[in-house]
Amino acid sequence: MNFKSEFAEVLFSSLNGELEKNKLEGMIEKPRFEHMGDMAFPCFELSKIFRKAPHSIALELSEKVQTSIFENVEAVNGYVNVFLNKKMISSEVIKDVLSKKGQYGNMNNGNGETITLDFSSPNIAKPFSMGHLRSTVIGNALTLIAEKNGFSTVRINHLGDWGTQFGKLIVAYKMWGNEEEIKKDPIKELLKLYIKFHDEAERHPELNDKGRAWFKMLEDSNEEALELWKWFREESLKEFSKIYDLLGITFDSYDGEAFYNDKMESIVQLLNDNNLLMESEGAQVVSLNDESLPPCLIKKKDGTTLYATRDLAAAVYRKTTYQFAKSMYVVGNEQALHFKQLFMVLKKMGYEWHKDLVHVPFGMILKEGKKMSTRKGKVVLLEDVVREAIDLALDEIMKKNPGLSSKEEVARQVGTGAVIFHDLKHYRQNDIEFSLKDMLKFEGKTGPYVQYTHARAASLLRKGAYKETSAAFFVDDKEAWPIITALMSFPDVVQRAFTEYDPSQVAKYVIDLSQVFNKFYSHVRILDNDELKQARLSLVLAVKIVLKEGLRLLGVKAPEEM
């Protein structure tokens, strides 16, 4: 419920449509003093239109603007001042949250339609990068937010498991590789081989030709090539799943680039039939000149396919398989051109649904202002980062609450929650600075702060022996009202976070809700007054429910104790 627009609505009908509703809403002010009400409408502009004194207009209007959410309406000095019926509103809101529980804020904008979300999508035989972490947590949150908005979702991990680089890796492995060592530490060893290949290829460029030839053999299903590729892929997936397990993130499909190997020929055929393919220096391309974009490369000179070819096949496959209403790609800014080209080629192919494809880009993670790089052997292993966060969380818990029973599990929830929340509280397009110390603080705008607030609410409910049925829902404390208005705005936040593909709105929301709740907590002795205790606890429970649900939408757990 939006009080302002409700007020504008009644003004609109009281004025017989003389001014537009939006215009009226824009005119509504917040009175300077509390005794003047919660909202005020100035009548000075109307005085010109109706050729009457502002005060007499205010008087007339104050008779007419009536709605159940107003307790009192007064005309004062040319203003219509309204007082909200806080008692009625707050008990309605609390009742609503308590009865819907986690379902509170569920929307049906999606009508059950399907959205596919392509996110995480790391490249095999390479470390899971910071960029992939961003894609993973943003994509996971957007999936949960889409579901909350009534869509059904398909989570796709479009693994980077195909391409010339695997031809190169095969060459490198055959020349310098050692099976045992790879088995011990697959990603590190494979990366080493990859780096060595590039070093050597600088001096011996013929190695590149060898690499290309092996990729060609891979695309042509050469047995040895396939065998090695499969092995690299499996070892890599084992590593990646450790991170997904830690973060508690799952996928519906791991169909990556290789999956489209046998689905590209028909796409190339279609492009050909539509006269879209042309030759350029021996390669096959789709010209996007008329769109002021560079051409989209479809096939190389040697007949092998490219990243874009596989994405074309993937888009068509997803449309036929899932009948999506929208198809999202959560991939860093640096691939913006790729997606522009991809969507444009699909448009040229005559696919109406090209307009349902969305690239959801994001900025970089920086360390001391610089891009965190995985190249040049300087590997930041993400699993280590997450584990370090968990260790630090455990230290903190040992200091704060050494008697806690399930310390390890709570530390996991707090450590991963801190990393995820730190990412999501920033608007995704902004670059963010990575600092474990900052993200693990229990105060300030962090995940642990929100989790801590949730645990505090849980503890109050335990200590106060809250009984749901006996509750009277009205809380008269001044500090309760900001909580009520925050609770009321949750559905709007859920909706906006989806339409703007912006999980940071949910993150900011749970911080705001935590802050108003903690203010209430520090001013009101919730458990002291027996008469008011149950009513106050009903508010505490409503806060707890919405904090937990907000965190869930971000992919963050809410422990009961910490």
Ligand code: ARG
């Ligand atoms: N594997 C790619 C990378 O790491 C990301 C893939 C994104 N998804 C896609 N359909 N292109 O850069």
